[in-house]
Amino acid sequence: MIDFRPIAAILGVLLAILGTTMMIPALVDVVTGQGDYIVYAASAVITAFVGLSLWLAGRTSEVEKLDLRQAFVLTTASWGLLSAFAAIPFMWADTALTFTDAYFEAMSGLTTTGATVISGLDHRPAGVLIWRAFLHWYGGVGIIVLAMALLPMLRIGGMQLFRAESSDKSEKVLPRAAQLAKGIVGTYVLLTVACAFTYAFCGMSVFDAVAHAMATISTGGFSTHDASIGYFHSPAIEYAAIFFMLSGSLPFVLYVRVLAGDFSRLIANTEVRLFLSLVILFALVSFVEQVRGNIAHGEAAMRHAVFNVVTLMSTTGFIAVDYTDWGPPTDVLYFIVMFLGACTGSTAGGMKSFRIAILGSALAQHLRRIIYPNGVFPVRYGGKPIGDDVVASVLSFAFLYLATFLVIGIVVNALGFDLITSFSASITALANVGPGLGPVIGPSQNFAGLPDHVIWLLSFAMLLGRLELFTVLVLFLPSFWRR
Amino acid sequence: MIDFRPIAAILGVLLAILGTTMMIPALVDVVTGQGDYIVYAASAVITAFVGLSLWLAGRTSEVEKLDLRQAFVLTTASWGLLSAFAAIPFMWADTALTFTDAYFEAMSGLTTTGATVISGLDHRPAGVLIWRAFLHWYGGVGIIVLAMALLPMLRIGGMQLFRAESSDKSEKVLPRAAQLAKGIVGTYVLLTVACAFTYAFCGMSVFDAVAHAMATISTGGFSTHDASIGYFHSPAIEYAAIFFMLSGSLPFVLYVRVLAGDFSRLIANTEVRLFLSLVILFALVSFVEQVRGNIAHGEAAMRHAVFNVVTLMSTTGFIAVDYTDWGPPTDVLYFIVMFLGACTGSTAGGMKSFRIAILGSALAQHLRRIIYPNGVFPVRYGGKPIGDDVVASVLSFAFLYLATFLVIGIVVNALGFDLITSFSASITALANVGPGLGPVIGPSQNFAGLPDHVIWLLSFAMLLGRLELFTVLVLFLPSFWRR
Ligand SMILES: [K+]
Ligand SMILES: [K+]
Numbered sequence: 001m002i003d004f005r006p007i008a009a010i011l012g013v014l015l016a017i018l019g020t021t022m023m024i025p026a027l028v029d030v031v032t033g034q035g036d037y038i039v040y041a042a043s044a045v046i047t048a049f050v051g052l053s054l055w056l057a058g059r060t061s062e063v064e065k066l067d068l069r070q071a072f073v074l075t076t077a078s079w080g081l082l083s084a085f086a087a088i089p090f091m092w093a094d095t096a097l098t099f100t101d102a103y104f105e106a107m108s109g110l111t112t113t114g115a116t117v118i119s120g121l122d123h124r125p126a127g128v129l130i131w132r133a134f135l136h137w138y139g140g141v142g143i144i145v146l147a148m149a150l151l152p153m154l155r156i157g158g159m160q161l162f163r164a165e166s167s168d169k170s171e172k173v174l175p176r177a178a179q180l181a182k183g184i185v186g187t188y189v190l191l192t193v194a195c196a197f198t199y200a201f202c203g204m205s206v207f208d209a210v211a212h213a214m215a216t217i218s219t220g221g222f223s224t225h226d227a228s229i230g231y232f233h234s235p236a237i238e239y240a241a242i243f244f245m246l247s248g249s250l251p252f253v254l255y256v257r258v259l260a261g262d263f264s265r266l267i268a269n270t271e272v273r274l275f276l277s278l279v280i281l282f283a284l285v286s287f288v289e290q291v292r293g294n295i296a297h298g299e300a301a302m303r304h305a306v307f308n309v310v311t312l313m314s315t316t317g318f319i320a321v322d323y324t325d326w327g328p329p330t331d332v333l334y335f336i337v338m339f340l341g342a343c344t345g346s347t348a349g350g351m352k353s354f355r356i357a358i359l360g361s362a363l364a365q366h367l368r369r370i371i372y373p374n375g376v377f378p379v380r381y382g383g384k385p386i387g388d389d390v391v392a393s394v395l396s397f398a399f400l401y402l403a404t405f406l407v408i409g410i411v412v413n414a415l416g417f418d419l420i421t422s423f424s425a426s427i428t429a430l431a432n433v434g435p436g437l438g439p440v441i442g443p444s445q446n447f448a449g450l451p452d453h454v455i456w457l458l459s460f461a462m463l464l465g466r467l468e469l470f471t472v473l474v475l476f477l478p479s480f481w482r483r
Numbered sequence: 484m485i486d487f488r489p490i491a492a493i494l495g496v497l498l499a500i501l502g503t504t505m506m507i508p509a510l511v512d513v514v515t516g517q518g519d520y521i522v523y524a525a526s527a528v529i530t531a532f533v534g535l536s537l538w539l540a541g542r543t544s545e546v547e548k549l550d551l552r553q554a555f556v557l558t559t560a561s562w563g564l565l566s567a568f569a570a571i572p573f574m575w576a577d578t579a580l581t582f583t584d585a586y587f588e589a590m591s592g593l594t595t596t597g598a599t600v601i602s603g604l605d606h607r608p609a610g611v612l613i614w615r616a617f618l619h620w621y622g623g624v625g626i627i628v629l630a631m632a633l634l635p636m637l638r639i640g641g642m643q644l645f646r647a648e649s650s651d652k653s654e655k656v657l658p659r660a661a662q663l664a665k666g667i668v669g670t671y672v673l674l675t676v677a678c679a680f681t682y683a684f685c686g687m688s689v690f691d692a693v694a695h696a697m698a699t700i701s702t703g704g705f706s707t708h709d710a711s712i713g714y715f716h717s718p719a720i721e722y723a724a725i726f727f728m729l730s731g732s733l734p735f736v737l738y739v740r741v742l743a744g745d746f747s748r749l750i751a752n753t754e755v756r757l758f759l760s761l762v763i764l765f766a767l768v769s770f771v772e773q774v775r776g777n778i779a780h781g782e783a784a785m786r787h788a789v790f791n792v793v794t795l796m797s798t799t800g801f802i803a804v805d806y807t808d809w810g811p812p813t814d815v816l817y818f819i820v821m822f823l824g825a826c827t828g829s830t831a832g833g834m835k836s837f838r839i840a841i842l843g844s845a846l847a848q849h850l851r852r853i854i855y856p857n858g859v860f861p862v863r864y865g866g867k868p869i870g871d872d873v874v875a876s877v878l879s880f881a882f883l884y885l886a887t888f889l890v891i892g893i894v895v896n897a898l899g900f901d902l903i904t905s906f907s908a909s910i911t912a913l914a915n916v917g918p919g920l921g922p923v924i925g926p927s928q929n930f931a932g933l934p935d936h937v938i939w940l941l942s943f944a945m946l947l948g949r950l951e952l953f954t955v956l957v958l959f960l961p962s963f964w965r966r
Binding site: 363 | 551552637638639815819842845846849850851852853854856871872874875876878879881882883885893896897902903953956957960962963
């Protein structure tokens, strides 16, 4: 049997933090005189109370001895349970969502997806807007710490490749997470502050600047306006967003090293190079297509090309310009870009660049082995040969990712939606991008038009994608619980 | 440099056989008094002449010492070149196709795809109809011999698993192929004759029975009527088609063993079991969906369910009833079924059941390894552990199969077709099924509505799918030609 007490203790601490944070939207509503601050205060009390109870129930256990199986349960339970409590204000505040919709909105925030069921954002009280921003922000830093401290040890989809980056190979999860978290959280706060200042400097109100900075660095993409970044009609803000979305897409451990003076590591990193090369390549294609299709020209075409590729590949999901009518092949290009995603250990979703690199090398090696049956062709990453188990993990992950995408799309389609809606909903949830395509969930629509069972399915898809599939799926294996 | 002489000699023999066979449609046209027998006679002379010249050019070489690289070139060249000559009658006979369309029709025949650009089949001369049937029939037996004799040695997509089935592990290709071919060709002829008799017994004309028997055992699917099997409005014929399409989908080596008295091998075969289980499962789903959707009931619903699942999963592509309006989830189910395909060493296309089994085992093993990092979990097939190289080959194949499907679909979409047309064209060509979906290439339409560049792309897709991707793709590697 799994000892649930350390899990309860940690969930308790996380809930207490979440509850305390609810006082911020309460304060914002008091200051702006909008909304209903009492909702947040009440939610805060409930959340903090449950958190405290859980902590009390589990505190006698040896939390620092958390083992791998407990770590699996903790990870999925964190996102699952925190979303339930983070949903409370969405039900009680003026958004008045059902629990299904509120849970979706909270999960969308904490997984940095940014798909929303709330419309009329421009006229909503500031409290609810800043609450959404905080969910992104917590989700973003949570996923970085998870990806650096936990997933490599859990050997999820080839992430064992990144175990070498830590000197500590022990199975004790918490000490390592705590040590890594410090540097990362510092960088994360620093980048967010820099982003907020830049946005304000470019003309956003202080409130919009703070909320969008939190949505940008977390590559979450919740905006305070229905028109998203397009609301500001400002090339300067779009360029700033491009820069900071890219910042959120790079491995945060590298920032820690750059701050320690080792700048070369950022440039030399295989994944960063591949990611930025793909961004440039796809942006060029999109630029040429816009000019060819007479949609835009010159600086505007280039800006929109880079913005769209970066917003989708970083899986932020901000929208500066509605690209739905650009037609093929731009729409298909954007579809592919969502699959790819950005770098490991960033806040971005998708399959991640390192897996794309390993997939490419594995296929090339396979072809060579067919020609030269007796040759030895190791799969390489960053010039170095990598183990067969990493290759098998990456191939399994890639296959399962595509299969999950297809299954979720098929189920949504079977529930009565058109193919574009079904499959764009599937990938936008799974890759944690946010906006979909098509008449129901396109860039100018939102997810409020979907029935409850689809909303639940997509909430689950966001969780699956954010936790890299296997982390959640192992919980469904009977043998996981048997030991 | 590759020695092309043995390749030329074998291609020459194959062309001579193809040319000689053209006398059959000539004879049929003479007997029926329809069509233009002189077209076939002229095509026969040209084809046989070129074949003889090639044989003369290469005959001095040691054909029996064909090495692996020559085998690769020969395989792709066989289908590519024979399609060009098989296309001649389609240009000159009353079908009067352009070379592009004629090549597509010939490639569609020789790859047992059965997608057609010819309409008004019911009123075409018998010669052109029997010519199409012969292309299927040659393509079908060709692919079985290839899959049993050559692909395992070329280690294509995990096919090395089937090397153990032969006692001869030498790299000499031809002796083994010749030895295997004898038993297989015998079974193939026997099954075709049995199928033709059954069809005639169920009420088809002798001509229709022979043509459809050749299209059934080869899982090709060319019919002599625009309405395909639906033309006959005969449940008996539909049941017969189900039985013989299944016959074409099972591993032909097993028939050889069954004929030698070892019947248990057929029942005990892992791939056969999985394939038949999937057929039953999907047929049940389709049955329930028809009853639920009030489309059909009782025996008719069950017959149509089994027929549709078998025609698509065996990649035959016969049509008994237009299922396009059945809506989700049936249409998506049928889409998946096309991907899966049937057994290795049969005439069917798709990914093949043994790969599905290995994929499933590899994913389960990957999940178990995540839970028990120190456990040993070999991937199993048929209860026996299989090598890491086979698993990596299968995973690479599966990923490349999905990627090729997406790329071809995306290109067709970018050329201006809707998503359903684009992606159904991609999978129906790649899996060698035949009919597509949607307004342009749906079951009641044909491929004549597509522009030339799409037709060429789909011809290439049929070749790629039929030869299991890697066999063709290695030819594009510079290092293949360098040695
Ligand atoms: K996002
Ligand atoms: K077919």
